[in-house]
Amino acid sequence: MQGCTPMTETTSTVRTAETLELQRLIRALDVLEAQFRQQRAILQRRGMSLPPGTLSNLQQARAELERLLSDYETSAREIDRLRELGRTAELINSTLDLNDVLNEVMDTVIRLTRAERGYLMLRNPQTGELEFTVARNIEHRTLMENEFIISRTVVADVARTGVPIVTTDAGSDERFDAQQSVIRHGLRSIICVPLLLKERVTGVIYADNRIKSGVFAEQELQLLQNFANQAAVAIENARLYEALQANLAEITAMRNLLSNVFDSIASGVITTDAEDRVTIINPAACRTLNLEAAECLGKPLWAVWELIPPETLQAIREEGVSESVEIDCDVAGRGTLTLNISLSPLRNTDRRIEGVAIVVDDLTEQKARERQLNTVRKYLTPAMVDNIRSIEALGLSGERRIITSLFVDVRDFKRYPLRLAPHELMAYLNRYLTVAADALTQHNGIIDKYMANEILGLFNTQLNPSEDHALHAVLAAFDMADAFYALYRQLGEPAEACYFRVGINTGIATLGNVGSQTRREFTAVGDSVNAAHRLIENAQYGEIVISETTYQACAKALERIPRLILRKAESITVKNRREPMHIYRFYREAPR
Secondary structure (H helix, E strand, C coil): CCCCHHHHHHHHHHHHHHHHHHHHHHHHHHHHHHHHHHHHHHHHHCCCCCCCCHHHHHHHHHHHHHHHHHHHHHHHHHHHHHHHHHCCCHHHHCCCCHHHHHHHHHHHHHHHHCCCEEEEEEECCCCCCEEEEEEEECCCCECCHHHCCCCHHHHHHHHHHCCCEEECCHHHCHHHCCCHHHHHHCCCEEEEEEEEECCEEEEEEEEEECCCCCCCCHHHHHHHHHHHHHHHHHHHHHHHHHHHHHHHHHHHHHHHHHHHHHHHCCCEEEEECCCCEEEEECHHHHHHHCCCHHHHECCEHHHHCCCCCHHHHHHHHHHCCCEEEEEEEEECCCEEEEEEEEEEEEECCCCCEEEEEEEEEECHHHHHHHHHHHHHHCCCCHHHHHCHHHHHHCCCCCEEEEEEEEEEECCCHHHCCCCCCHHHHHHHHHHHHHHHHHHHHHCCCEEEEEECCEEEEEECCCCCCCCCHHHHHHHHHHHHHHHHHHHHHHHCCCCCCCCCEEEEEEEEEEEEEEECCCCEEEEEECHHHHHHHHHHHCCCCCEEEEEHHHHHHHHHHHCCCCCEEEEEEEEECCCCCCCCEEEEEEEECCCC
């Protein structure tokens, strides 16, 4: 049976290769899922997340691969059993094309039985119903279903009982006296045999001759039944092969999909076998490490990427534990990179470790952005940095809203020690400014600007909205006073030292970006802001002066604040204002 052997060897080789490929893909997905779970935890700690649907897509792909593997192996085992039975019918087994097999079966039936025409019905595997499959005549021409008039009762009986039927003259056979189709169409010689596979009727072969009687006898029946048994095997073989081809096409599509997934993943993925040889390296890993996939596959990992020595891979395999590290390293052609490297044991379907899976994330740009933000934070408040897009969206037109403005004079230049060197004076000033800035930001205030020894803080802007903005500003001033008292003690200032002044006002201001198209500043302008500055101009050292509008917004809360002394409530006239301002002069008693 030389015609069957090449097909058998080829199919077996393909089946083995595809089975191994499916198993490898399943293992790779298991490891990749574990790696992404680790990456998700790492990203969450940094306030980031994986792209939506990443883990669910991997889990769905793995389930589909397992189904394909099961279907594939089931079909493959069935083919192995059927092929041995089909070797005796070399003619019809010389092809696995189902249409060719079916046509060859019917042509052989007609040739062996001398029938005028033949008809084949196969049972639908899903519905269990017999379906018209193919009909041929003595001229080897395919007939359409409506061209072929048969006795459906005969076909139904054979399909139901599995017992063949033959008649030399249907017109005089009492078994067909009640069958109108036999009488109406003048059917003469009829033979109908089941296609039996493992004692199960998988179809029916029907043949007849409308002209001659006595065409079919027991000899033809036996011959056709023997042939039908082989034909059943051949047909089932072809159907399974067709299903196998469909499975292979589906597997190929799935493999291509997985390849696209690996190609699309931003993280670098590398897997090695028990000998540390690279089995998978995706494009992201090649880009990150400046490697060529063709030069890496099949080679020891440490030979193409020296950063991970064989001892590390061996430890991962032997101990079965995962390891993650973030390092700065030099990559040829790319310079110094910051990489997050996660290594995990690669397990097979039996849970035995057979290699290592490595996920590489290039954090270089992220770290550079973090360094830039850290630098920016030295010049901008956290609220402005965190809401940088909101600032940009404000445009140049701005927005009018009620805010609370706080001006603080940390220490007049005339009150610093004499003969300070410039750098010493700047160091002193920065310490005082830091105390004031910390108190402002602690109470969600935004630092609008530094003006030598003064700071302007804003509350209830678009970037730090708050219903209790007046209270937050006053509390910031009181905490500021406590911090200044502590600083005085650290610097060895006299016990009675008191150098700061604070003015707070609540009112309507215009907020937005001012400046050119290339450089802008977020700020607040308006009379209410100017009024806050007029208050520190009228404040004594150590005083916190608040306006009537600010006081009314938080008067009840002020009653509960300890170490708060109301020195005086009065009306004063300030520069550039016709109407006097009613103010409250508070003093924060130094803590003991």
